[in-house]
Amino acid sequence: MAQNAPSWIANLRGGFIVFDGPDGGGKSTQFRRFASLVSAAGVGVCEVREPGGTEIGEQVRRVLLDPHNKEEIDLNCEMLLFMASRAQLVAQRIRPARAEGRLVLADRFISSTLAYQGTAGGLSRDDIVNAGKIALRDCWPDLVVIFDVDEATASARMNPLLRPQEFAADKDRIEARGDGFHKRVRQGYLEQARLDPQHHVVIDATPAPDEVFTRLVKAIGERFTTPR
Ligand code: TYD
Numbered sequence: 001m002a003q004n005a006p007s008w009i010a011n012l013r014g015g016f017i018v019f020d021g022p023d024g025g026g027k028s029t030q031f032r033r034f035a036s037l038v039s040a041a042g043v044g045v046c047e048v049r050e051p052g053g054t055e056i057g058e059q060v061r062r063v064l065l066d067p068h069n070k071e072e073i074d075l076n077c078e079m080l081l082f083m084a085s086r087a088q089l090v091a092q093r094i095r096p097a098r099a100e101g102r103l104v105l106a107d108r109f110i111s112s113t114l115a116y117q118g119t120a121g122g123l124s125r126d127d128i129v130n131a132g133k134i135a136l137r138d139c140w141p142d143l144v145v146i147f148d149v150d151e152a153t154a155s156a157r158m159n160p161l162l163r164p165q166e167f168a169a170d171k172d173r174i175e176a177r178g179d180g181f182h183k184r185v186r187q188g189y190l191e192q193a194r195l196d197p198q199h200h201v202v203i204d205a206t207p208a209p210d211e212v213f214t215r216l217v218k219a220i221g222e223r224f225t226t227p228r
Pocket of ligand 1: 050107112
């Protein structure tokens with residue numbers, strides 16, 4: 001353990017934490033910072049992002065996010081493609097990393113499907129959870145951190161003229177959906193946290209990134225006070 005590192009970081013070995021939330025919440029910046037903190041403390045980190053993270057998953061990602069897809073994708077097809085990419089990621093990267101005692105940090109996971117294809121898209125929670133049982137087997141996250149922002153802040157961060165550097169990149173097919181959709185996405189995340197508070201923590205992502213990071217570290221520390 002590196003000096004000055006919080007002692008609870010050692011308890012993250014073999015753990016699985018997901019960073020998730022609506023587009024424009026700034027989770028990817030927090031993800032990089034948290035991964036650096038943990039690895040500087042001497043705990044190995046396996047970073048994965050969804051959709052993608054494996055060669056097969058990256059090919060699925062292109063199908064899912066391509067703004068030039070001419071056909072309207074069927075919602076069940078979309079959900080199962082996300083799940084298929086996830087099954088590959090679990091088998092190829094997540095399960096082996098945990099077995100080696102590394103912390104798995106995922107940028108999005110099944111919580112995204114529950115919010116985007118479920119609450120916002122209209123698929124039932126049961127259908128998604130059942131497909132998830134096949135894709136994940138027993139590999140469910142210990143904790144899902146939800147970076148919550150209101151729609152106004154999120155869409156300002158998504159606006160190319162207003163957003164700061166860390167929110168760069170053009171809108172993909174899913175980001176390009178309307179305001180009503182994104183509002184429901186946010187509600188979907190908050191509902192997941194309400195239904196299962198033991199495995200979720202909601203972080204207000206409106207303040208400046210340094211403040212968000214301080215709150216994030218505190219919240220994770222409180223959940224990992226003992227070794228897993
Ligand atoms: P990405 O460019 O990775 O966005 P971000 O940087 O915000 O993570 O695109 C992922 C998009 O796919 C994002 O809009 C959320 C959406 N998505 C789903 O709709 N369902 C899912 O299961 C996942 C993992 C992502």
